[in-house]
Amino acid sequence: MTPRWLCRRMAIVGVGSILLDYHVHTTFSIDALSSVTECCVAATERGLAEICFTDHLDFSPADPGSGRLDPERYLEAVSRASGAHRLTVLLGAEVGVDRASHPACLAFMKKHPLPFDFLLGSVHVVEGHLIDLPFLATRTREAAYRAYFEELEAAVRVAASERLFDAVGHFDLIKRYAPTGFGPFRLDDCRDQAETILRLAADGGVGLEINTSGLRGPLGETLPALEILRRFRELGGEVLTIGSDSHRAKSVGAGVSEALDLAREAGFGAITSFRGRHPIWVSI
Ligand SMILES: [Zn+2]
Ligand SMILES: [Zn+2]
Known part of the structure; x- marks a missing residue:
């Protein structure tokens, strides 16, 4: 059943640029290098219509960024940038x-x-461990996927019931860290779990992100790639955001055009922008 808040559907058709980047980190994140202003300047130069800052908001002791975000300073910096550049600047968090x-x-x-x-919801910590090469080295491919998707399923359940977040960040993150060891993630690697999560998200009004960071490295594909996006759409998924996951200004907006093509190929006629955590669909 479609949640009631999703019914306030509004399509924007033909309003100039539809290049949106909904996953941008700044120096408010422990692992990023550019300021809010530098990212806004880069986004404007690349013709983006909107940029949503999604600095890390972490609570797990296993995550080195835990407790780092200063909410007041972050709000102040993003608010100051809003209106100072020729694009829409939004406040978000990963x-x-x-x-x-x-x-x-x-x-x-x-x-x-x-x-x-x-709010983008991402699983970076599984069973109390950061997902990284040592984590992967001590688990089989099957065990690592199973544990990761158990975390993700639990998160999507809370997102659907308590609006913990609006869209899932990098659905198949594990493949980014082990592209040579595990290979690209395919539905058949973990079909039952992945299907359950995609269905929960589609039914609960929780979105997926097309994370373009994989296009900039050896992986050579988005997270997730076409097969998962197409399945999400088939299951009735409607909320879809696009994010570069940039950690420096030069990556802001990277791969966003390609992601729009992928969204169309997967069967989406619109992507989603947000205001005050309410979705607005932008025709593509
Ligand atoms: Zn992430
Ligand atoms: Zn990120």
Whole structure:
């Protein structure tokens, strides 16, 4: 059943640039190099219509960025940039949504009710460990995928019921860290779990992101790639964002055009922008 808040559907047709980047990190993240202003300048030069900052908001002790985001300073920097550039500047966050972090995350939202436009939910920590090469080296491909998707399924359930976040970041992240060891993720690698998550997301109004960072490295494909996007659409998924996952200004907007082509190929007639965590569909 379509959630009631999703029914406020509004399509914007033919309003100039449809290049949106909904996954941009700045120096408010532990692993990024460019300021809010530098990213806005880069986005304007590349003809983007909107940029949504999604600095890391992490609570897991396993994540080195945990507790780093200063909400007041972040809000101030993004607010200052909004209106100072020839594009729409939005406030978002990439929330680390491993199971152990759910209570702290929901408590943070209550304590700091920032006017977020968009929240991306990403699993970076599995079974209390950061997903990285040592994590992968101690698990089989099957065990690593199973554990990762268990975390993701739990997160999407809370997103659907309590709006923990609006869209899933880099659905098949594991393949980014082990492109040679595990190879690209395909539905058949973990079909039951992946299908369950895609169905939960589609039914619960939770979106997927086309994360273009994989196009900039040896992986050579987006996270997720066409097969998953097409299946999400077949299952009724409607909320789809596009993000570069840039950690420096020169990557802002990278791959966004290619992602639009991929979205069309997967059967989407629109991508989603957000205001105050409400979706707005932009025809593509
Ligand atoms: Zn991430
Ligand atoms: Zn990111």
